Amino acid sequence: MFLGVERMQIFDVIVIGGGITGAAAANHLIAAGHSTLLVEAGDFGAVTTSRTSRLQYCGLAYLNGFESFSTIATQPQAFAQRLGLARRSMRERSAFVRQSPERLQTVDFYLPIYARDAASPWKMKAGFRLLDMMDTGGEGLTYTFLDANAARAIPMLTGASSRGALVGAIHYVEYQYNWPERICVDTVMNAAEAGAEVRNYCPVQHIEREGDGWRVTCFDKRTKAPFSATARAIVNAAGPWVDTIARAAGISVAQLNQGEKGTNIALRLPAEFRGQGLQTLSRSGAPFYLIPWGALHYAGPVNSSAEADAKGFVAQDNEITSLIDELNDLFPDLNLGHEDIVYSWAGVRPRTYAPSAPSGGSGLQLHTPAMTGLPGYYVYTGGLLMMHGQIGREIATAVTQAFSPSREPQAVKVGPRPLAATDQRGVITSVDGVSVPVSALNDMVARESVMTLEDVMFRRASFGWNEHLGTDVVEDVAEAVRETAGWSKVEAGLQIMAYRETVNRSYKFRG
Numbered sequence: 001m002f003l004g005v006e007r008m009q010i011f012d013v014i015v016i017g018g019g020i021t022g023a024a025a026a027n028h029l030i031a032a033g034h035s036t037l038l039v040e041a042g043d044f045g046a047v048t049t050s051r052t053s054r055l056q057y058c059g060l061a062y063l064n065g066f067e068s069f070s071t072i073a074t075q076p077q078a079f080a081q082r083l084g085l086a087r088r089s090m091r092e093r094s095a096f097v098r099q100s101p102e103r104l105q106t107v108d109f110y111l112p113i114y115a116r117d118a119a120s121p122w123k124m125k126a127g128f129r130l131l132d133m134m135d136t137g138g139e140g141l142t143y144t145f146l147d148a149n150a151a152r153a154i155p156m157l158t159g160a161s162s163r164g165a166l167v168g169a170i171h172y173v174e175y176q177y178n179w180p181e182r183i184c185v186d187t188v189m190n191a192a193e194a195g196a197e198v199r200n201y202c203p204v205q206h207i208e209r210e211g212d213g214w215r216v217t218c219f220d221k222r223t224k225a226p227f228s229a230t231a232r233a234i235v236n237a238a239g240p241w242v243d244t245i246a247r248a249a250g251i252s253v254a255q256l257n258q259g260e261k262g263t264n265i266a267l268r269l270p271a272e273f274r275g276q277g278l279q280t281l282s283r284s285g286a287p288f289y290l291i292p293w294g295a296l297h298y299a300g301p302v303n304s305s306a307e308a309d310a311k312g313f314v315a316q317d318n319e320i321t322s323l324i325d326e327l328n329d330l331f332p333d334l335n336l337g338h339e340d341i342v343y344s345w346a347g348v349r350p351r352t353y354a355p356s357a358p359s360g361g362s363g364l365q366l367h368t369p370a371m372t373g374l375p376g377y378y379v380y381t382g383g384l385l386m387m388h389g390q391i392g393r394e395i396a397t398a399v400t401q402a403f404s405p406s407r408e409p410q411a412v413k414v415g416p417r418p419l420a421a422t423d424q425r426g427v428i429t430s431v432d433g434v435s436v437p438v439s440a441l442n443d444m445v446a447r448e449s450v451m452t453l454e455d456v457m458f459r460r461a462s463f464g465w466n467e468h469l470g471t472d473v474v475e476d477v478a479e480a481v482r483e484t485a486g487w488s489k490v491e492a493g494l495q496i497m498a499y500r501e502t503v504n505r506s507y508k509f510r511g
């Protein structure tokens with residue numbers, strides 16, 4: 001260090017953004033032999049990657065809107081693109097099930113079919129069969145058709161709905177991530193173990209051309225000092241902020257991203273609904289899910305075109321009302337209100353800009369230097385958690401085709417990292433039943449780039465995303481990691497206050 005400014009470092013590639021897209025890119029780039037720096041403005045996986053519906057999805061929704069032959073015939077290219085996405089979903093689903101089974105749980109989903117639906121029972125069966133056939137990964141799709149009587153026996157489908165006569169349902173088994181943020185953190189830590197430099201709380205402030213490559217300047221919130229690094233290539237994986245970063249740097253490229261806000265609510269439904277998921281269409285014809293989550297269900301999303309600003313990451317009251325109305329339309333007998341909501345969340349999906357689609361296109365797109373017109377400048381848009389393995393490979397392959405790596409390639413490290421074993425310090429257990437050894441919490445703080453208590457609660461340990469959002473153990477966790485984190489008692493108290501404030505403000509927790 002010199003006058004508070006770190007010595008400049010030289011890398012093959014700098015990845016901007018430590019959500020799942022940037023994490024997967026860094027992990028595959030370092031394995032391909034590129035010396036790699038990953039910089040993230042906040043904590044790894046803390047933004048869009050933490051606000052998902054948590055589905056490692058079979059891709060059925062991609063076929064939505066193509067129920068009639070005339071639509072397929074008039075829009076063959078759009079249909080082919082959607083089929084391609086559904087195929088990718090099925091393949092990646094199989095790959096992830098085999099790679100990280102401990103990060104997934106299965107959900108029994110019911111998909112009701114009403115007499116007035118565009119997709120009749122035989123079309124639904126054909127859709128499922130098609131998806132199953134497209135899965136070359138071997139996990140396949142488990143599904144059964146239920147006739148009207150069998151469908152009405154399912155508690156979630158028994159009650160009256162304004163949607164008309166039920167003619168049947170499909171029961172299928174879907175995979176749900178039990179902890180998306182940790183998938184991102186594990187991917188970052190696997191990259192670090194393979195030799196990548198990974199820095200969170202380092203927002204990029206400036207990007208400029210230097211020689212044949214790029215110089216990136218960040219502000220390190222830990223040292224409170226700027227640092228610069230150069231590289232031959234940049235991968236802008238900043239999700240909904242890819243254009244903001246380019247604009248701030250004076251990089252002249254066309255708009256590449258279009259944000260789409262999605263909002264979900266978590267609530268407690270009748271006991272007989274427990275463990276069952278529902279997939280249907282909202283009153284406006286968009287995919288709508290009710291997904292079991294422990295003793296709760298979460299419902300959503302309600303979507304709207306959005307900027308990646310603070311409002312995009314908090315559910316607004318009108319959005320919550322719209323979700324409650326949707327549920328009351330499905331289950332009029334429940335007569336749900338705002339008081340039934342335990343918490344809510346929202347995120348801004350990074351969608352690939354498409355001039356004709358107000359909320360962006362559904363495609364995933366690597367914008368190469370040939371497309372951006374800027375040497376060594378790569379941008380990823382439309383990145384999805386459920387496709388992150390493919391995305392990381394795609395980015396590393398493209399960069400390697402253009403630039404020779406400076407190191408020997410190595411196998412890509414994937415999958416969860418083991419937890420430190422329990423020692424005499426015991427475990428912390430929340431009322432929601434999450435147990436984490438104190439040794440493991442301290443190991444995370446010491447080795448996994450933790451800066452705040454929220455990092456520990458939501459992204460290193462899994463106390464956060466439960467019915468009580470970790471509020472019952474936050475003091476215990478703070479005290480358990482205080483010395484390793486280097487927090488005084490006062491600082492630990494401030495961390496606790498900041499955590500409670502986040503839970504109340506960002507999740508509107510009503511515990």
Ligand SMILES: Cc1cc2nc3c(=O)[nH]c(=O)nc-3n(C[C@H](O)[C@H](O)[C@H](O)COP(=O)(O)OP(=O)(O)OC[C@H]3O[C@@H](n4cnc5c(N)ncnc54)[C@H](O)[C@@H]3O)c2cc1C
Nearest residue numbers: 017019020021041048049053054055204239262347385386
């Ligand atoms: C409601 C909702 C439901 C969803 N459901 C699913 C689902 O069921 N399954 C699924 O697979 N996907 C789902 N998604 C989509 C998925 O969450 C996202 O597409 C994915 O997480 C995007 O990851 P990302 O890394 O591209 O973006 P992000 O996670 O947003 O990461 C971008 C990162 O860039 C960082 N950054 C920004 N500016 C800077 C800067 N100046 N310097 C450094 N870093 C910067 C940000 O801090 C952020 O961490 C859902 C999304 C939403 C909103």
